[in-house]
Every structure is written in structure tokens, then in C-alpha cells.
Amino acid sequence: xxxxxxxxxxxxxxxxxxxxxxxxxxxxxxxxxxxxxxxxxxxxxxxxxxxxxxxxxxxxxxxxxxxxxxxxxxxxxxxxxxxxxxxxxxxxxxxxxxxxxxxxxxxxxxxxxxxxxxxxxxxxxxxxxxxxxxxxxxxxxxxxxxxxxxxxxxxxxxxxxxxxxxxxxxxxxxxxxxxxxxxxxxxxxxxxxxxxxxxxxxxxxxxxxxxxxxxxxxxxxxxxxxxxxxxxxxxxxxxxxxxxxxxxxxxxxxxxxxxxxxxxxxxxxxxxxxxxxxxxxxxxxxxxxxxxxxxxxxxxxxxxxxxxxxxxxxxxxxxxxxxxxxxxxxxxxxxxxxxxxxxxxxxxxxxxxxxxxxxxxxxxxxxx
Ligand SMILES: Cc1cc2nc3c(=O)[nH]c(=O)nc-3n(C[C@H](O)[C@H](O)[C@H](O)COP(=O)(O)OP(=O)(O)OC[C@H]3O[C@@H](n4cnc5c(N)ncnc54)[C@H](O)[C@@H]3O)c2cc1C
Numbered sequence: 001x002x003x004x005x006x007x008x009x010x011x012x013x014x015x016x017x018x019x020x021x022x023x024x025x026x027x028x029x030x031x032x033x034x035x036x037x038x039x040x041x042x043x044x045x046x047x048x049x050x051x052x053x054x055x056x057x058x059x060x061x062x063x064x065x066x067x068x069x070x071x072x073x074x075x076x077x078x079x080x081x082x083x084x085x086x087x088x089x090x091x092x093x094x095x096x097x098x099x100x101x102x103x104x105x106x107x108x109x110x111x112x113x114x115x116x117x118x119x120x121x122x123x124x125x126x127x128x129x130x131x132x133x134x135x136x137x138x139x140x141x142x143x144x145x146x147x148x149x150x151x152x153x154x155x156x157x158x159x160x161x162x163x164x165x166x167x168x169x170x171x172x173x174x175x176x177x178x179x180x181x182x183x184x185x186x187x188x189x190x191x192x193x194x195x196x197x198x199x200x201x202x203x204x205x206x207x208x209x210x211x212x213x214x215x216x217x218x219x220x221x222x223x224x225x226x227x228x229x230x231x232x233x234x235x236x237x238x239x240x241x242x243x244x245x246x247x248x249x250x251x252x253x254x255x256x257x258x259x260x261x262x263x264x265x266x267x268x269x270x271x272x273x274x275x276x277x278x279x280x281x282x283x284x285x286x287x288x289x290x291x292x293x294x295x296x297x298x299x300x301x302x303x304x305x306x307x308x309x310x311x312x313x314x315x316x317x318x319x320x321x322x323x324x325x326x327x328x329x330x331x332x333x334x335x336x337x338x339x340x341x342x343x344x345x346x347x348x349x350x351x352x353x354x355x356x357x358x359x360x361x362x363x364x365x366x367x368x
Contacts, residue, residue, distance in 0.1 A: 001187065001197035003173045003211070004204030005029060006040035007154055008333055011344035012201055012351045014157040017164045019352055024195065026187070027204075030170025031158065039205060039340055042226060042310020044255050044265040045150045046246055047342045050115055051092055051142040053106065059319070062346045069345030070148065080163075082156035087256070089245020090145035091120070093136035100138035107140060117142050129238040133249050133294040147246045147255055150341050169195070176200060176211055178327070185329055199355055201331045203347075205313045208322075208334045217326050220316040221335055225277045227288055227309050228265040230257070231302035250292055262302065264288055267312065267338060280309065312337050323350050331355075 002013045005027035013025045034041040049067035054060050074084045094100035100119070107117040118141040125132055125139055162168065172190035179186050185200040202208050206221050233240070240256035247254040255263040266288050270277050280288075285307070287293075290300060315322050315335035321343055322335040331354055333347050 001026060001185075001195060001199065002201045002203060003027070003187070004202070004207060004334075005154075005158070005168075006034065006038055006203065006205055007043070007150055007157075007341050007344045008040075008205070008336060008347055009201075009203035010154050010157040010161070011348040012203055012333060013166055014161040015345075015348040015352055016355070017161045017166045021355070022165065022167075023161070024167045024169055024197070025161075026169045026171060026173050026189070026195070028170060028172040028190070030168055032170075036309075037206070037223070037311045039226070039310050039312050039336070040150055040154060042228060042308055043150045043341050044228060044246075044253050044263055045148045045153070045341050046090065046248075046253055046255070047145055047148060048090065048248075048339070049342060050110065050117060050144050051090055051106075051140060053102075055109055055113075062321075062343055063339070065349065066343050066346040067144065069349065070342075073345055074148075077156045077160055080160050082160050084153050084156055085149040086146060087241075087245065088143060088146040089243075090142045090147075091139050091243065091245055091247045092142075093125070093132065093139045093247065093249040095135060095137070095250060097137055103138065103140035116144065128243055130233075130240055130298050131296050132247065133291050133296060133299075135294045136249065141244055143244075145245070148341060153341070173204065173207075173211060175214060176330075177215075178330075183329060197329075199329050199331065201333060201351055203333045205334055205336075205340075206311060208313075208332065212326070212332070215326075215330075217332075219318075219322055219332065219335070221313040222316050223276045223311040224314050224337065225268045225280065225309060226265065226312055226338075227268060227280045227285065228263055228307070229285075229288060229304055230306040231262045231264065231299070232305050233260045233262060233298060234301045234303075235260075237298045237302075250294065252288060252291055261305070262299075264291075312340075321347060323347060325354055 001024045002009050003026050013023045017023045049063040104119045107119050110117045120139045174188040174190045187195045252266045313335050314337040320335050320337035324332045
């Protein structure tokens with residue numbers, strides 16, 4: 001039984017169902033839209049694996065594995081009639097010479113591993129159309145990273161898993177308890193009734209702490225606000241889909257969309273010691289809109305079609321994500337913070353491996 005049907009829970013349910021398990025997925029939203037504060041349906045879907053600044057540790061391994069798995073999952077889901085919209089390529093811009101030098105070193109390090117990252121000089125960037133934000137002195141292009149549309153991806157995972165027998169329970173999970181004298185977990189549904197299972201996987205994002213606290217497992221999550229805008233570019237603007245991929249600049253991600261549109265997205269961390277933000281201020285939105293003052297004219301003239309926000313679950317005092325077998329048969333897979341879309345497949349694989357191993361207490365440990 002999997003609790004929570006964001007991209008993480010759906011990935012877990014899909015993989016387990018594929019492997020021949022009988023899976024029940026519990027989420028009050030059922031097949032409908034996620035609640036507004038959920039992360040997955042707000043996400044831009046960038047998969048930043050090769051361009052990750054570290055080259056070892058758990059975070060590195062999970063990212064690389066997830067990128068591989070998304071490639072094979074895209075093929076499998078496409079062959080089953082559920083194609084996943086995917087735009088390859090990611091270009092990270094450097095604001096100063098030091099940042100560009102670090103990018104160049106990272107490219108050399110990746111080359112030694114046989115992985116491609118390409119430093120692009122300012123002259124190469126200047127040739128791109130439409131023109132990039134002003135101020136970049138260089139950039140790093142990753143052809144293997146890219147962008148996956150989260151909503152169609154979730155719909156594809158859900159539809160394929162349902163075709164393979166996934167049971168969806170449109171209800172909230174209330175209390176969970178270990179069934180006395182049996183290797184089973186009992187789950188009280190918010191709408192009444194109980195379900196039982198030998199394996200309970202918690203992938204309810206910010207909903208996890210309330211389910212775990214009564215069991216004595218305190219895993220606080222901090223909600224971190226993410227903002228996004230969809231813009232319609234002025235008629236006659238060259239299509240940003242001609243860029244080699246999505247662009248990352250000064251903490252803002254720019255994702256080219258079909259039909260002359262562009263998504264802009266950014267994370268809003270509260271100042272140190274301040275409570276989490278619930279809403280972006282007008283000034284923060286304006287800064288996102290004009291890329292902190294570096295937006296080119298064509299972007300300033302664009303029309304805002306849509307504004308949305310969502311919450312990223314950041315584990316408090318622990319590296320993201322939380323992958324732990326808390327008790328026999330009770331698995332936690334949450335706190336994916338800024339990379340839940342990327343990390344969903346490797347998370348699902350970890351869950352499947354724990355279930356296959358069938359016993360023993362462990363988590364993926366080590367430095368993030
Ligand atoms: C604006 C924005 C942009 C982002 N961009 C990216 C990106 O480019 N790339 C990337 O990899 N990540 C990105 N992220 C982060 C990513 O969205 C999250 O890490 C990811 O969505 C987490 O997925 P999840 O399934 O764990 O949680 P969620 O999507 O939050 O899903 C949790 C689910 O649990 C359910 N639930 C909660 N409580 C209960 C309960 N008691 N019983 C049953 N169900 C329950 C909820 O209804 C919800 O459907 C972005 C996030 C935001 C906000």
C-alpha cells in the first residue's frame with residue numbers, strides 16, 4: 001500500500017505493479033487534480049542529474065540512476081501507448097568568471113567519467129535566438145539532462161498502472177498502526193474504514209509527519225514555496241524551443257513551451273530564522289517576471305497567462321530525500337525538496353529493493 005499519489009507515490013506504485021505486486025494507492029485526490037499546495041503538479045520537471053555540482057555520494061548516485069530509469073521508463077510507457085513529453089538539454093548560465101571557471105572544471109571532471117558537459121563561451125551564447133538574459137559570461141550545456149512534463153508523466157504512470165491492476169482509493173490516510181501479533185500494518189481511512197497491508201509506503205510529502213509522529217518517528221518537513229509563471233511571448237519573437245534546452249539563470253528556470261510560450265520558475269526560501277513563506281510578495285513575483293532585472297526586451301513584453309505555486313517538502317535536519325525503512329514493513333519515501341520529479345524513479349527502485357529484500361532495517365545512507 002502506497003500513501004500519496006504525487007509523482008513519487010505514482011512512480012512507486014507503477015514500478016511495484018509492473019513487478020507483479022498487488023498495489024493499493026491511497027490519496028484523497030483519486031484521479032483528480034492534486035491539492036494546490038502539493039509539489040508535483042506545480043513542478044517544472046527539470047531533470048538536473050549530469051549537471052549536479054557534486055560527483056559522489058548518495059545524491060549523485062540517486063540522480064544518475066534516476067536519469068537512466070526515466071529514459072527506460074519513457075520507452076516502456078511510450079510503447080504501452082502513454083508517451084511522456086520530454087525535451088532534452090539543459091543550459092546553466094554563469095554570472096561571473098569564477099562561476100564559468102567552475103563550470104569548465106566540472107565539464108573536465110565529467111569527461112573523465114565519459115559524460116558530456118559542454119562549456120559555452122559568451123560568443124556562442126550571444127548567437128542563440130531569442131537572446132538570453134543579459135549578464136551571462138558563459139554557460140554549461142548538458143545534452144543528457146532535460147525537462148519532463150510532470151502532469152502528463154503522472155497521468156501516464158497512473159493510467160498504465162491502472163491498466164495493470166492498480167487499485168486507487170480516493171481517501172485520506174488517517175492513523176496507521178502495527179497490527180498486534182501479525183506482520184501487517186493497519187491504516188484508518190479519513191472517510192471511515194480500515195485497510196491492511198504487509199508493506200506500507202509513505203510518500204505523502206508534507207502529509208508524512210502527521211502520520212509518523214504518533215508512531216514515535218519524528219521526521220519534520222519544512223514547506224518551501226516554489227513559484228511559477230506561464231508567459232505568452234509577443235508575436236514575431238523567435239521560438240525559445242530553438243534553444244538547446246531549458247535555461248537556468250540566477251536561480252530562475254526558463255522552460256520553452258510549445259506555441260511561443262515560456263515557463264519561469266523559482267524557489268523562495270525564507271530568510272534565515274524566519275517561518276516558511278506561504279505566498280510570494282508582489283516584489284518577488286516582479287523579480288521573477290523580469291529575471292531580477294536581466295530580462296531581455298522580448299521577455300519583458302510577454303503576457304502572463306498563468307501564475308501558480310506549490311510547496312516543496314524539505315526534510316528538517318537531514319539531507320533530501322528521506323528513504324528509510326522505519327520498522328519492518330514500514331517505508332518512508334518523502335522530503336524530495338527541489339528534485340522530486342528527477343528522483344522519483346530511483347526512489348521507486350529503492351522501495352522495490354527493500355520489499356524484495358523483505359527484512360532488515362536500513363536506509364540509503366551517506367552524504368547527500
Ligand atoms: C514550483 C515548483 C517547481 C519545481 N520544479 C521541479 C523540477 O523542475 N524538477 C524536480 O525534480 N522537482 C521540482 N520540484 C519539486 C517537486 O515538485 C517535488 O520534489 C515533488 O513533487 C515531490 O513529490 P511527492 O510525490 O513527494 O509530493 P507531492 O507532489 O506533494 O504529493 C504528495 C501527495 O500526498 C497526498 N497526501 C498528503 N497527505 C495524505 C494523507 N494523509 N493520505 C493520503 N494522501 C496524502 C497529497 O494529496 C499529494 O497528492 C518543484 C516544485 C515546485 C513547487
